[in-house]
Amino acid sequence: MILKAMVLKEVGRIELEELPEPEPGPNEVVVKVAYCGVCMTDIHIYNGSFPAKTPIILGHECSGIVSNIGKEVKQVEIGDHVAINPLISCGYCRYCLNGKAHLCENALAVGGAGKTIVNGAYAEYVKVPEKNVIKFDENVPLKYAALTEPLACAIHGIELAEIGLGDRVAIIGAGPMGLILTHLAVYKGASQVIVLDLKDERLEAARLMGASDIINPGKCSPEEVIKEITDNELVDIVIEAVGAPETVQDAFKYVKRGGRILIFGVSPRDALVNFSPFNIYFNELKIVGSYALTPDSFLKSAKLISKGRINFDHIITETYPLERLNEAIRKAEKGEGLKKLIKVH
Ligand SMILES: [Zn+2]
Ligand SMILES: [Zn+2]
Known part of the structure; x- marks a missing residue:
């Protein structure tokens, strides 16, 4: 054959x-x-x-x-x-x-x-x-x-992000993975899911996936807007879903004291980011990476898809x-x- x-x-x-x-x-x-x-x-x-x-x-x-x-x-x-x-x-x-x-x-x-x-x-x-x-x-x-595989990767990431009920979450990047992560952050009980992307049509899709706030950083100062919509607190968790050193660096501007940054996007292998160790120390920030999927997240993904719980149509x-x-x-x-x-x- x-x-x-x-x-x-x-x-x-x-x-x-x-x-x-x-x-x-x-x-x-x-x-x-x-x-x-x-x-x-x-x-x-x-x-x-x-x-x-x-x-x-x-x-x-x-x-x-x-x-x-x-x-x-x-x-x-x-x-x-x-x-x-x-x-x-x-x-x-x-x-x-x-x-x-x-x-x-x-x-x-x-x-x-x-x-x-x-x-x-x-x-x-x-x-x-x-x-x-x-x-x-x-x-x-x-x-x-x-x-099932991309959803499983997103589930693995969301679990590492440890979103709690009422947490504020910012997701940088509304590509297919950013949108799935948005959907899952809503399921995890975030009070606000703020999605950032340079493309308005992607931000519209983010709205349909449950984003509470959408921001186009090409049109405003995202840091100012995030302060405004979070009572000056910034967010508990930032998920970087672009895979670029610039947006990883931006994540530090949006996260509040004691917060977490999840590196989900795949940056180029040789990319480097400038950060302040003092900032991480003084503000007790947690930086977490999420790679691929686990057998467990694959199983969970299949269960959600089987029951029609994920809306892939957008x-x-x-x-x-x-x-x-x-x-x-x-x-x-x-x-x-x-x-x-x-x-x-
Ligand atoms: Zn893939
Ligand atoms: Zn092995």
Whole structure:
């Protein structure tokens, strides 16, 4: 059997190719890909700012139907609707044993960013270990199931942000992840979710996702506005969801004494930020990073999606066929629209 795949041949060049269909190992399953979300990670790898060995098939936010299973597979059957957790952990390193599988020393990333990347889901079929799929009822749209991974990353971040009832939260960046984080911050009981972005249409989407206040820093002094709308207190938690040193630095202006800053956005590897250690000491600030997803956040994400608790309709703006992946990546790079899905089957 032959499958079509969009293969990253080298930095900046993705081409349609025909390859043999993957054969599952004893504990692996092959998934006929339904949808795969386009993520900023794809763009970092495509541009070479995140190094990857080529040729490689990217795509790590995926749903589909199981089409083949290995001999030892027990929990999954052919025909099951599934989403894929693209982070394959080894299960025996000190991080895995410590419940931090996402920091696994021997991790493999299916089509996404990681030390070792294996072929992902911009293809008709993708192969993963049985333990990396989660089943969905057939009545859950596969379009939404494809976003189990990004939602799981946001859940992991929100849990690290430790939002309490009544807290004030500021979210810098209203891209697809910033919008999902907005939704979750509302669920966590924040009294105010203040969203900042330079694009008004993204701020409108943030409103629809439950933002209490929206700020375009291109049109005002965000620090002044945040003071005004928080009785001069500033916010308990700032979530940086842009991935730029400038916006990380801005976070220090919006956080109140005793507050937290969550670094969620992926800054360039070599970026540096100036900060005052005295400020962190004197104001007892907590700076927390959030990387990828955990098996637990993946499970929680699937539960929320299964029950229709996440409104993705304001986030998914376009769907493209597999052959038009290059176009979807170029638009994502320019920040046009929001979440792009590749519909494979
Ligand atoms: Zn992603
Ligand atoms: Zn491990």
